[in-house]
Amino acid sequence: PLLAADSKDAQALALAGEASLLRRDPNRAVSYLASAAALDPDNVPLQTQLSLGHLAVGNTQLGISGLHAAAARDDAQADADILLVRAHLSRKAFDQALAAIEAFEKKNPNSPLPHQLRGIARLGQSNPGAARQSFERALALDPLYFPAANALAEIDMQDNKPEAARQRFERILDKDKTHLQAMLAMAQWAKFSHQEKTHLDWLNKAARAHPKAIQPRMALVNELLVKGDKQAALVLANDAVNSQPDDPVALNLLGGVQLALGDNPGALSTFTKLIRVAPQSPDAHMRLALAEIASKRKADARATLQTVLTLKPDHMQAQDAMLRLAVEDKRLEDAMRIAHQLQTQHPNSPMGHEREGDVLVLQKRPDKAFKAYEQALAKGAGSAGFIKAHRALTLAGNPAAQQKLEDWLAQHPKDNSVRFYAAQHYTQAGRHQQAITAYQALLSQAPNSALMLNNLAGLYQQVGDKRARATAEQAHKLEPANPVVLDTLGWILIEQGQTGRGLEFLQQAHAKAPNVPEIRFHLAAAWARQGDKARARLALQQLLADAPDFSLAASARTLLNEL
Incomplete structure (x- = not known):
């Protein structure tokens, strides 16, 4: 009854508007807030909230004019002034932002924030000199004001003055040795400078100085995951949750590590708790859906993804996950419908066209798939999009495929992703010399890549190049x-x-990867060459029963017949 169409309770209507904003329903929020504001026209915070609602639904002029009016009446807190400035900055209306900053500064003459905002506007106007002066003024008012120090450090880095950038953070730490943001900035600076140990030292210092801070632990966890130390990452993520049991960021961190470790039950439990903490967050539900997909709980995943899309109908990751589930279930028409929906809701993204191409390939329509991938490339699909386009063109038997690959590499000589793909493509096509050239080019940029050396060694052996064994040894x-x-x-x-000696290495390989058909074939062939024909014959029979269509199946059958 409080929310009847003719309700006169401004407070109830305002609360309903705020709740609608939290539910990501800005249109309904504006309706409630407009009714509340009409009942209480002198309530500046309410007028401000209504203006934000207008901005959220795209009523830019109404939102801006409302914030102007609220700022003119808000003499004390200046919340509307700040929001007005940020609204102008987000629209790149820098002159209007500067005018609003002038009014804001008069209300807060001793605050560093007006100068910080002015610096951001000056950067937007491509005037780094004036921006630097504004940020320096902010720091003069408050030497510990990190946003200004960080902005100045970024300008220093752009001017190729990394030492000046580092010294800005050191000056803050001289005054406050446990300043969290400055410690994290020092860690980032060390990483930029390729000082790995110093980078980790600063992260550990920050974590010790701030036992409940999530940021340093998150950074450390990511570093450990990159290094492959998943157990240590799990310990740190658990520490973060133990120190902040209801922190959504900590729960998200722990669940992500559990997924990386393959602990799907643990991830399900963690993300279920995350949803209890943040029930209106579509991203929280998305994380649970990913855990359900990893756990092969497709029906649960679809239901959770539907919740995500109810909260945020254009949630791209949820739409993509729905499409992938449809593909797994061979519901290709549903998958195509979602691909077209992605194109409509995200017209500037390559994803919708790329997914359309993926579905068309599965429908054995590679020529149409290539056209879809071309549209994706036009919208920024990059290397991955080109690789898919080239595969589709090759599947279609189009003779232009080879020239397109060569043209791309000529135009993008540092695109190692496509060059590696080209090396694999040439290898599969039996064009060994071109594959060798591609791998040699890749090794010139990454001379210690075991993968590239290994593949090159195999190719050398196939063409009779004496460098094969030395390259494999490397x-x-x-x-x-x-x-x-x-x-x-x-x-x-x-x-x-x-x-x-060869048999010794093959036995080691088989012990580490007993189910790889190619390794099993090589081991059987080695036994045959050693004279152990009975063992070789049995191994080949078992191999062909397990993997009748593996890449070397024809060679395996030939050898078995010989035996």
Whole structure:
């Protein structure tokens, strides 16, 4: 009854408006807030909230004029002034922002914030000199005002003055040795300067100085995950949740680590708690959906994704996940419908066209898929989009595919993703010399890549290049426990007559990857060459029963017939 069409309770209407904003329903929020504001026209915070609602639904002029009016009447807190300035900045209306900052500064002459905002506006006008002066003025008023120090450090970095940037953070730490943002900035500066140990030291210092802070722990967890130390990352993520049990960021961090570790039940539990803490967050529900997908709980995942889309109908990640589930279930028409929906709701994104191409490939329509991928490329699909486009063109049997690949590499000589794809493509097509050239180019930029060395060694062996064994040995030195590297080196040794040593490497490879058909074939062939024909025959029979269509199946059948 409080929310009847003719309700006269401004407070109830205002609360309903705020609730609608939290539910991401700005149109309904504006309706409630407009009714409340009409009942209480002198309530400046309410008028401000209504103006924000107008901005949220795209009524820019109404929103701006409302904030102007609220700022003119708000003599004390100046909240409307700040929001007005930020609204102008977001629209890149820098002259209007500067005018609003002047009014804001008169109300707060001793605050660094007007100068900070003025600096941002000056940067927007491509005037870094004036911006620097504004940020310096902000720091003069408050030497610990980190946003200004950080902005100045960014200008220093653009001017190629990294030491000046570092000194700005050090000056803050001289005054406050546990200043969290300055400590994190020092860590970031060290990372930029390739000082890995110093980078980690600063993150650890920040974590120790701020036991409940999530930021340093999140950064440390990400570093540990990159290094492959997932267990240490899990310990840190658990510490973050233990110190802040209801912090959404901490819960999200822990759930992400659990997913990375394959602890799907743990991730489900963590993300379920995250939803209890943030029930209106579409991203929280999205995280749960990802855990449900990883747990093969498709029906639950679809229901959770539907919740995400109810909260935010254009949630791109949820739409993409729905599309992928449809593809898995072979509901290609549903997948295509979602792809077209992505194109409509996100017209500037390449994703909708890229997904349309993916579905068309599955429908065995590669020529149409190529056209969809071309549209995705026009909207910024990049290397991944080009690779898909080239595959579609190749599947369609279009003779222009080869020229397009060469043209792309000529126009993007540092695109290692496409060059690596090209090397694999040439290898599969039997164009070994072109593949060798591609891998050599990749190695010139990454000389310690065991993967590139391994693949190059295999190609050298196929064309009879004497560099095969030395290249394989180099890859093995870099990654001595990698089963693929062990397999390549072992097989090269077998083919070069070193059966005993080659068999040793192949057995190591098989012990580490017992289900890889190519390794099983090489091991069986080695036994055959060693004279253990019965063992080789049994191994080949089992291999062809398990993987009748693997890449070397024809060679395996030939060898089995010979035996």
